[in-house]
Amino acid sequence: MRVISKRTVRGAGSGGALGALALVMWASAGVTAQTPTARIVGAANGFLATLDPTQRERVLFAFDDQEQRVRWSNFPVKMTPRGGLSLGELSARQRSAAMALLSSALSPRGLEKVQQIMEGDEVLKTSEGNNPMFGKDLYSLSILGTPSETTPWMLQFGGHHLALNVTIAGEHGILTPTLTGAQPALYTAGGKTVRPLGQESDKAFALLTALDEGQKKQAILSFRVADLVLGPGQDGKTIQPEGLKASAMNDRQRALLLDLIQEWTGIVHEGAAAARMAEVRAGLGETWFAWSGPTTVAPGRNITAYYRVQGPTLVLEYAPQRLGGDLSMHVHTMYRDPTNDYGRKFWAK
């Protein structure tokens, strides 16, 4: 069921002048010190203020709209349509406000990662003869509930190889479940080599190589893992962990593991990321690292192995894909908290 928030519609006004005024107010408010949540709410209202009533109706969903909540995928949007408004449907001003909203909810590195994933899809589009199935314009934004500093609401942004589900509940910012992916996982832009998920590859490999032989025997699974186990549609599931437990790692190895985990937890803004990392650290002793596949990597390329990090409140998966022919060039990753996907702790009855 889709519901337009009357409060938001009234606050946004129906005319362009009111919208512009709201945008200016939002921009000037950003000058003063704000809590992260206030900043995100302001950016959300600023974005909504740029939309006409029809667009607002399309971008807003009821917070309890479960169908929309789980409408995310790794697939291109032509194959699995998302809800909300796509960037290609927005004017330059609206698009700028949408990106400002995204920027307010994410860390600078998180935003950069998202932009690199989208840019990669643009590269894919070009390499496939301007294939309309791909490209930056197809990424969509939707809002569940009413942007609020106190009442839970949710921001979704995604498309091919990207599904950000950011639940804002008071000062809490929950990023799970989130899917990131890349194809091509390595490309050149502005004369620079870009690997959107290169750190997820490099840091995991650094951890693997830091293990001694006995630890590797524990961490390296003897069987092939062909794909994500807890990808889209697998909300709230906790599988039996495997591999090497962090309690059997030394301090340096645990630091490498935390640094790896930060590649996902650090996508959201710094305040929420810090709270999340505190949670992860608290469960670190019960966190497992498992690896399946080749234990070597070509210089400057991504690994072609699957790995999983699993703790009491954490599941990370990195799964290279065969589609495209080169496992190092196509990857899907998943970030979950089976105990708190979509921030359920803060709103589920």
Place this chain on the structure above:
Amino acid sequence: MKTRPAAAAAILLTIGAPAFAHRLDEYLQATILSIDGQRVHASMRLAPGVAVSSFVLAGIDRDADGVLSAVEVRAYAERVVAGLSLSFDGDPVPLRLVSSAAAQIEDLREGLGDIRLEVEASLPRRGGGHRLRFENHHQGPAAAYLVNCLVPTDPDIRITAQRRNDDQSVYELEYTEASGSISLVSDRWTRIGGWLGTAALLLFARSALPRRRRGLMAVGPRS
């Protein structure tokens, strides 16, 4: 049987979960097991890649009318289940199909959809250590298997080991059931006498070992 719109709609409605990975030349068969002591449940997601989908679909759409009817999907699911095997402490346990559903044939053809099966088996309930062995040999040459087990929600059940062969077509799970109830008596009681045997034991305990009556009662079988 030709397509029935209502049946087809019912099939599609049951596929509520979002689509998953886009595959190429493999037939992904992902199974997540869960155990609760009295039964094992298997949720299976079968996702044919675009390069093998026509082969898989030919096995489902038997009348080749371009539509997957509920009957066709069910028949295919039964064939999948026939390719599975489960054993409990070395004894074969029959698996039964609970439900089946398939995405639209167009999505499956393009490597975008999946087929979902819910399968289960009853387990003899008795404490102590156990070994489950799950095998999947459905369409092996093109298959990419994944098998995992959920962490049991029953705090009395603890998984102690998982083993797989290299392609995960064979999966072994070891677990202990810590209720201590029937583990204090021989497993044979449950095999040959079930409740009757247990009742006889309790009667025996009551008369012959009065001092231990309370302990036996306290660890009696759970409902």
